[in-house]
Amino acid sequence: MTSPPDSALHSDAANPSRREQILRAAAQLFAERGSRAVGVDDVGAAVGVTGPAIYRHFASKDAMLAEMLLRISERLLAGGTERIAAAGDSPAAQLRALVDFHVDFALDNPALITVQDRDLGALSDPDARRVRQLQRSYVEEWVAVLVRVHPDASTAACRARAHAVFGLINSTPHSAGRLARPTMAALLADMAIAAATA
Amino acid sequence: MTSPPDSALHSDAANPSRREQILRAAAQLFAERGSRAVGVDDVGAAVGVTGPAIYRHFASKDAMLAEMLLRISERLLAGGTERIAAAGDSPAAQLRALVDFHVDFALDNPALITVQDRDLGALSDPDARRVRQLQRSYVEEWVAVLVRVHPDASTAACRARAHAVFGLINSTPHSAGRLARPTMAALLADMAIAAATA
DNA sequence: GGGTGAGGTTAACCACCGTTCACACTGTCG
DNA sequence: CGACAGTGTGAACGGTGGTTAACCTCACCC
Missing domain, CATH: 1.10.357.10 (Tetracycline Repressor, domain 2)
Structure with a gap:
């Protein structure tokens, strides 16, 4: 949002899609605490959204x-x-x-x-x-x-x-x-x- | 129960106390599924008692x-x-x-x-x-x-x-x-x- | 300019699970 | 015999957390 160049709609390693951000943040949290100890709210918070927003990107x-x-x-x-x-x-x-x-x-x-x-x-x-x-x-x-x-x-x-x-x-x-x-x-x-x- | 010699009240490796049985069963289950995925009822069932019975042996x-x-x-x-x-x-x-x-x-x-x-x-x-x-x-x-x-x-x-x-x-x-x-x-x-x- | 679709939000729902409670049974000890 | 400690049970409580629902907003586009 602060950086203008978001060419298409998608990722590019340096400018990852929201979906990609979520996967990375989740991997980090899962590694630290174990997947069952991490709530969807935690994952959401790590990328700056609320928990249920996750369901726009993952089933x-x-x-x-x-x-x-x-x-x-x-x-x-x-x-x-x-x-x-x-x-x-x-x-x-x-x-x-x-x-x-x-x-x-x-x-x-x-x-x-x-x-x-x-x-x-x-x-x-x-x-x-x-x-x-x-x-x-x-x-x-x-x-x-x-x-x-x-x-x-x-x-x-x-x-x-x-x-x-x-x-x-x-x-x-x-x-x-x-x-x-x-x-x-x-x-x-x-x-x-x-x-x-x- | 089947073996008569339960001398005192306690364990002896071959004839472990209920407390010891629980710890062993729990270790096995925790290893297989992870502690957070194992319920108290599961641990109890593994030693032949119900879940709440665990609390007679552990806080x-x-x-x-x-x-x-x-x-x-x-x-x-x-x-x-x-x-x-x-x-x-x-x-x-x-x-x-x-x-x-x-x-x-x-x-x-x-x-x-x-x-x-x-x-x-x-x-x-x-x-x-x-x-x-x-x-x-x-x-x-x-x-x-x-x-x-x-x-x-x-x-x-x-x-x-x-x-x-x-x-x-x-x-x-x-x-x-x-x-x-x-x-x-x-x-x-x-x-x-x-x-x-x- | 209004329809559309993507992506967010809050509130509510619901299942699961750790824990507690009230009670029952079984032995041992005085 | 009767108290009592130890162990177990089924039922109920309460919090947590995944998921869904209803609604909002904005970018885009004919």
Whole structure:
């Protein structure tokens, strides 16, 4: 409202639509308190409107959470696919690419990381199924690479390995901002590679 | 009820008091759905009583959660202290002792691990402070060891390292039971050591 | 200039859930 | 036997919070 240039009707990263503002604010609040502890009034207040105004943009509070989690899973899966393709054939290079990608994502979106594994259970059954399917696909990308890194290890072991590496990298929200971003990124990536290749 | 030997009035691990049964059932339910999504009636039903019966054993639902989290933090802190003392002077041996301890704890109590970092925010302010203080003490035990393992690294970096290792080991609830317990324990411990010493 | 549609507001509705209450049952102890 | 403590029950209360309804306003456009 104060800034004149709102070209069309929609978002542009720097000038996000109301809908986008709501999703971002909700992600932040959900990460801090958990989705069930955050009221629609809280989300509204965070973007300067009242609670019921939310319903002009989302069918329900659950739909908001569903869209949030679906987007995260899709971004991770798409990003993983892309990075693997760009990394060439070497398993080590592919692993490094995946690690770097996931570290960047986690450092850029700590709130999303938190919500993703805390509030999955709050989704409706069909939404939860869809999100889990995307997550599974992403995990399997990692597993495929890890199987090539450890030719004599079982797939199950590689899957456990992948989850462990996710846990390591996703610890970011817990050790918030005490280290400069590049330092933190390098530390996490080194640890992740070491754990994944141990 | 089926087993005759209920010597005094109280618990004995195999024959836990009603109070203890409630805490265990609640931990399980809280881990599965999140404390705010679990009703008092659910907890009651899980031990074969109605919801209000809970109040014969706990002052409130929040008090239940508080006791649960306090116990976890205390067990971790006490266990860590004990294992370090028993490990001798070598930093590498102390690290190995901490890792083995934490891996065992996580594999034995996946539900508690989940609740601990998902529902801390649901605690009342004074309870949350107390739990965080215990957690911090436990983290600092790890940091002290890690500082000796990495003499030229900053304390802040070692703290981030500790959180990352926790994330790695605490991934257990996500990769539930596909691997035999000893295999899983060895895998996690090896990865944790590799990450911690990278 | 009046119809239209997008986006907000306030007030009300309603379901759910933590908590309390009044009462019942069962043992033990004096 | 009768008090009493411990534990459980069903019913009721009250707050919270998601959702809907009715109404308003403004930008836009033929």
